[in-house]
Amino acid sequence: MIRTKILITGASSGLGAEMARRFAGMGRDLALCARRTDRLEALRDELLAEYPGITVVVRQLDVDDHAAVPEVFGQLRDELGGVDRVIVNAGIGKGAVIGTGRADANLATATTNFVSALAQVEAAMETFRAQGSGHLVLISSMSAVRGLPRKKAAYSASKAGLSAIGEALSIELAKSPIAVTTVLPGFIATDMSAQADDATMVAPLDRGVRSMVAAIEREPRRACVPGWPWRAIDLVMPYLPGQVVSRFA
Secondary structure, X not given: OOOOEEEEEOOOOHHHHHXXXXXXXXXXXXEEEEOOHHHHHHHHHHHHHHOOOOOEEEXXXXXXXXXXXXXXXXXXXXXXXXXXXXXXXXXXXXXXXXOOOOHHHHXXXXXXXXXXXXXXXXXXXXXXXXXXXXXXXEEOOHHHXXXXXXXXXXXXXXXXXXXXXXXXXXXXXXXXXXXXXXXXXXXXXXXXXXXXXXXXXXEOHHHHXXXXXXXXXXXXXXXXXXXXXXXXXXXXXXXXOHHHHHHHO
């Protein structure tokens, strides 16, 4: 049986690591990259111990090193024997109120979440166009649906840019064998996740990622996860008064 081969960036912790665990449990072969090789290697050993029939390869990658992205993607593709799906997941949650002397945090967020994501999209799409098939997955955020104020402004803008790339590619490639999915997670409990005022809106990591993986497997153009309450919020968010939107920041 031919197994799906999946490359995940930002796979050393949080959503990336948990997605790797879920896909490993489904018998997928994995190529994992992130900055922290010690965590990647520990995750690889964990997955191979639990699922000895799969293949897991790892590489160190700082996605902000844009020249390294296609090189590492190529190495992982070759070592895994191909790649069917690339999940652009690496991102950061830094941010500060604009104009308060913390431009460094906002510029870092914009660079990693948008420019570096674009570098990953370029590398993935080059492979997919060459082989005539593939599934590109962009991990955006519900913060992309509406510009959020205060320290979330740069973050929401960076994710909105990523979502726009996903939308553009999904239109361009609609009649091709290349699928494009933009995933917009709501509040999911991770080390870097923002805390909602209402803790009942924060999904546990396992439930949140289970919903993400199920959506990715369906290969829709766009998915808000977990479904409740985020699909409903997606519908009403563009029309909410500013004072209500500010509660999500």
